[in-house]
Amino acid sequence: MTDDGERDPFARARALSSTFEAVLAGDRAARPPRPLISASWERSLAAHVDPDKHLPPIAIPETDVPELRKTHPLNEVMPLLRNTLVSIADEAMHVMLVTDADGTILWREGAASLLRVADDSGLVPGFSVAEEAIGTNAMGTTLAVDAPVSIHSAEHLVRTFHRWTCAAAPVHDPDTGAILGAIDITGPLHTVHPAMMQLVAATAQLAENQLRVRLAIADERLRVRNMPHLRSLLGRSGALLSPSGRVIAGEPYGGWPARVTIRPDADTVQLADGREMLIERLAEGYLLHAPRTAAPSRHRSALSLRFMGEQAPRLILDGEVVPLTLRPAELLTVLALHPDGLTAERLALALYGEDGNPTTVRGEVLRLRGLIGANVLRTRPYRLDATVDSDFDAVRRALRAGQPLEALRAGAGSLLPRSDAPEIRELRDELDVNLRRAALTSDDPDTLAEYCTHAAGRDDLEAHELALQLLAPDDPRRSQLECRCRSLQAES
Structure with missing residues (x-):
């Protein structure tokens, strides 16, 4: 000096x-x-x-x-x-x-x-x-x-x-x-x-x-939870990415960049060596993979369920997107919540309440097995024979860990908002209430500001008023929140 x-x-x-x-x-x-x-x-x-x-x-x-x-x-x-x-x-x-x-x-x-x-x-x-x-x-x-x-x-x-x-x-x-x-x-x-x-x-x-x-410890936990998605590619090249785009595992082992920039709306990304990879958004991070060129062999499948928010339910099965309507999404949600399996009677109760009919459930299970494969949806009892990750479970884990920002980023909104299935309605209410409580009690302006722009807090007047109390006067987020707050006050 x-x-x-x-x-x-x-x-x-x-x-x-x-x-x-x-x-x-x-x-x-x-x-x-x-x-x-x-x-x-x-x-x-x-x-x-x-x-x-x-x-x-x-x-x-x-x-x-x-x-x-x-x-x-x-x-x-x-x-x-x-x-x-x-x-x-x-x-x-x-x-x-x-x-x-x-x-x-x-x-x-x-x-x-x-x-x-x-x-x-x-x-x-x-x-x-x-x-x-x-x-x-x-x-x-x-x-x-x-x-x-x-x-x-x-x-x-x-x-x-x-x-x-x-x-x-x-x-x-x-x-x-x-x-x-x-x-x-x-x-x-x-x-x-x-x-x-x-x-x-x-x-x-x-x-x-x-x-x-x-970070290495967190990466290893993420890798262990998501490796089934990588293994499910069965020889196709692919990589697991952290939420920030770092490559944490790849098949084959070498030849991957340290980081890949993922645009919010992109379905594909081109690597520096010219390879074009498909992007699949997992509950935590991303799966990159080459397009499928051969029929898959028998293996334990990997499922990623993205069922939160107003968009259509989205299932990724072994790296491929499978379109879903509401009822199979409800069925998959309940089965994901009960990894040991359920009888037709228990499934009927979870999906329809006391008026549920096991015969109706059996027909729905049959249709879902045709969609995702009998090797994935097993019977006696009904269960998912796959490694499953879901956005609703990621939200629940983040809330239990006291990480409201991570919970907000893991889910795009309420769980299957149009579902009336009793068990899903109960979990949806639990997640919504706990997410709101975590945001409002955090006293963190960043968490509250993100909650107010999130589907869960977009119409929450109390959250907007509290966020405006905590944000600095020159914070660029104030103008949007103030405008939304006035609209909510006029509606109340």
Whole structure:
């Protein structure tokens, strides 16, 4: 952080202050700022940051910070950051700060006496340290340049920060490569140390490694659940993709890109090597496969049921789409909920209630067997002899795991909304109620905003009013929600 031969942080601070004043006055500095600093000052001044501004702006109310911490990906690595940096920070009179990708401080830990001093500079959870908000600083600048940085004294653009020396490094999402946030060590001028930036950069690498391990575990679970779809291709080339498009398994093993971009409405995708692959949307992620060129041999089938939302029920059997009407979709739903099988009498009760007729059910089972194959729909008892994944089960798992955003993204709406089958109606009500409760009690503006644009919450006035309370005034989603909220209020 200091130049060779400059061992006195206060002497360096005085030299930097002279440079700072000369540059702001439009004069030629005896010693120009580092290129990193010069570029950051230019960006900050272009964003109309006032060097005499005293404090960073508040990005979110402090009362909202705990909930944001719980849902932020860096929450998973906070124990690592505490073990690695906080003890060092306490001993060296530093503060550890962690921001989100927008530069909002979410975590702050360190010596109590120094935290009180940090309060005076606005280094407080909920405040924004993005460059466009408060100018050059280690956290904002590391997010801007996507690299570890150190900022000393008058290298900060805003004078309030001239009392500090700090080093920060970005932390990246191992799935997408996007920046998740920044970790920072900040202390008074006399605490400057040449190894500070290397320490923070190494800690950021450790955090990314831990996130990568967690992602690998999640990938393996996803792979195990969905491998039957890949095996069902029976020699045709294909690949399993994560929801973000990463290839997590392929047949044959090699020759696949690390990631495939899937457009929302696309049915096919062309790989870089020219191969065109069909896209099948699974309850979790995607199955890519080459078109079928030969009749399949006998195997244990893979079923993917996408029965949520207003669109027609959709069944994927061994990588091929099978058109369905409502009644076979109802039958498949009930059988998926009872993997051990049901008698005709139990099926009739689940589909028709007390007035159900087992003879009617037997006829419907016969027609469904003709559609999907007798080797898939077995009898005595009636059961699915296949590996089944479904959007309604993915929603239920996400809700049980306390992940309302994942639940919203797993299902496009209510389960078979036109079905009156008793067991389906009961499950539909359960999912709708639990999804609404999870969204309204999350206190997370992103979850509420997504719920309000989702089929489940499109007509929910209470959710819209709560979302508008939580969204920031300049949030681009406000205008759409405000318009919809006025319409719902007029209808009520």
